[in-house]
Amino acid sequence: MSMPSPALAAPDDLEQLTGDLVASISSIPRGTLDGALQQALAHSIDAKVRAQLAVVLEGIGDAFYSLDSEWRFTYINRAAETYFGVPRQAMLHRMIWDVFPASAGTALRRRYEEVFASGQPLSFESESVGRQGRYLEFHVFPYNGGIGVSFRDWTERRQAEEELRASEARLSALANNAPTCMFYQTSHSSDFHDRRVLYVSKTCERLTGIPAEDVQANPGLLYNLVLPEHRQRILDRELEGHRTLKEFETEFEMWHAKTGEARWHRVIVTPRKLENGGTVWDGIQIDITEHKRSEEHLRLLLNELNHRVKNTLATVQSLAAQSFRGIRTRQEDRNREDLPSAYASFEARLFALARGHDILTRENWEGASLDEIVAQAFAPYRDLADENGRLLVDGPDIRVAPPMALNLSMALHELCTNAVKYGALGAAEGEVHISWSTLKSASGLRLVMRWEERGGPIVVAPTRKGFGSRLI
Numbered sequence: 439m440s441m442p443s444p445a446l447a448a449p450d451d452l453e454q455l456t457g458d459l460v461a462s463i464s465s466i467p468r469g470t471l472d473g474a475l476q477q478a479l480a481h482s483i484d485a486k487v488r489a490q491l492a493v494v495l496e497g498i499g500d501a502f503y504s505l506d507s508e509w510r511f512t513y514i515n516r517a518a519e520t521y522f523g524v525p526r527q528a529m530l531h532r533m534i535w536d537v538f539p540a541s542a543g544t545a546l547r548r549r550y551e552e553v554f555a556s557g558q559p560l561s562f563e564s565e566s567v568g569r570q571g572r573y574l575e576f577h578v579f580p581y582n583g584g585i586g587v588s589f590r591d592w593t594e595r596r597q598a599e600e601e602l603r604a605s606e607a608r609l610s611a612l613a614n615n616a617p618t619c620m621f622y623q624t625s626h627s628s629d630f631h632d633r634r635v636l637y638v639s640k641t642c643e644r645l646t647g648i649p650a651e652d653v654q655a656n657p658g659l660l661y662n663l664v665l666p667e668h669r670q671r672i673l674d675r676e677l678e679g680h681r682t683l684k685e686f687e688t689e690f691e692m693w694h695a696k697t698g699e700a701r702w703h704r705v706i707v708t709p710r711k712l713e714n715g716g717t718v719w720d721g722i723q724i725d726i727t728e729h730k731r732s733e734e735h736l737r738l739l740l741n742e743l744n745h746r747v748k749n750t751l752a753t754v755q756s757l758a759a760q761s762f763r764g765i766r767t768r769q770e771d772r773n774r775e776d777l778p779s780a781y782a783s784f785e786a787r788l789f790a791l792a793r794g795h796d797i798l799t800r801e802n803w804e805g806a807s808l809d810e811i812v813a814q815a816f817a818p819y820r821d822l823a824d825e826n827g828r829l830l831v832d833g834p835d836i837r838v839a840p841p842m843a844l845n846l847s848m849a850l851h852e853l854c855t856n857a858v859k860y861g862a863l864g865a866a867e868g869e870v871h872i873s874w875s876t877l878k879s880a881s882g883l884r885l886v887m888r889w890e891e892r893g894g895p896i897v898v899a900p901t902r903k904g905f906g907s908r909l910i
Contacts, residue, residue, distance in 0.1 A: 499590075505550075506584040509533045521591065541567045546576075553578045553585050563592075619724045620645050622653075626709070626717035630680050636718065645703070645725055647695030663692040665700065676707075683709045683717065689726065701727040742803060746840070750791070753844075757787045760905040783905075786818070787851065793817065794847030798840050806843040808836045812872060815850035822863050833874035836885070852906030853889055862894035869893055 501518035503511055510533050514526045522529070529537050541547050546564050553560050559579035566572040574589045620641040625634045635657050638650040648659050664672065668690035679686035687706040694701060707721040793814040797806045812831055822828065838846065854863075862868030874887040900907075 500588045502588045504581050504586045505534055538567055619722050622721050624719045665691045701725055702730040790847055790851030794844045798843055803840050805837045805839055808838055811846050815854055819854055819858055828869045830871040849910045852909055856906055862891035865894045867893040
């Protein structure tokens, strides 16, 4: 039975319409009237529910469709219509497998059939059928004698997650393979001692001897390795940084858990704000033992250099005094003929001292080879010494300490100069033979060195003791 809606009647006809409705209802038997009212009420409620449900399904944002027991579309919301790119009316009341034949034999179809058979809902992720490279998140559940399907495209989110995982993997690989650095992260807490270790790189075991997972479970394992004299200072730095939320760094010594060696470490810790307003602390720990050793070596070198510069200046002062000592006496006799010669001797001696310094500088002032010292002493007279093999050198490869290297450089220079002026290198057939060896004594090894000249002029005893003799 159909009746006009009161809302569609004109106001003038309202009384007539009401009367007709009462008359019609009065003419219906009582039992029939109750059944008709119940049926009309059920239809009305069902229509309202369907209307409200349609509003919900259109507004949820996710794509949704429902299938009946024959796999026919019974409802498709606007989001699903947009995703499929096909008008709803072209799909409604058709079997889904006819609309999307490519779904035959796919895991997606098997999941649908599983829900239909078991009556249990399923949530899963799957690649879109018919749209390769697109990934959907599905929720499939029993619905109105068939199944309901809601889904959303999360391709961009998946790609972002994959990029994040790849980025984390790269960072983890970098952290785990850094040669002398470990990375870690701790949570922030109002109570400093309630912090938790969130991440520790695998390099922790290489630097400290303790596996990363053990440190993450119990950070106190690392603190126990720190030498006691550093612990309070580290704690004070951490408390101050925790209070002010500012970056801090500190250096300390700690034992290696496996080797027992005490090594120097530097820790740099920085707070980082999270999007949710929280804070975490990112830290790196670097082994700086070699750097510390280099610093200590540099300090020793500077101290040694300062000491040797003072000694060198004293040597230069002595060279000047000895080289020009006889000049003042001759000046009293108004005889200046030897001044240029004295100046040349002084200059040559300075050069000999400089050559000794060059050798030690190349060796970082840790010592010098005796072979090289001899070669440098003869460098100014190489043409004479090399002529017909007039210089013979014989001795083992020996390294001497820096003070001995300088002294030998000066002494050999005086011997070379004397051999050129008065000895074997001043004669056409003259030869110089230098040899050395070591001799064990109660105080340790001693150097025995021999200078021998052959084929030179007849030896005449000197009338005075010169600088070279005094130096040697």
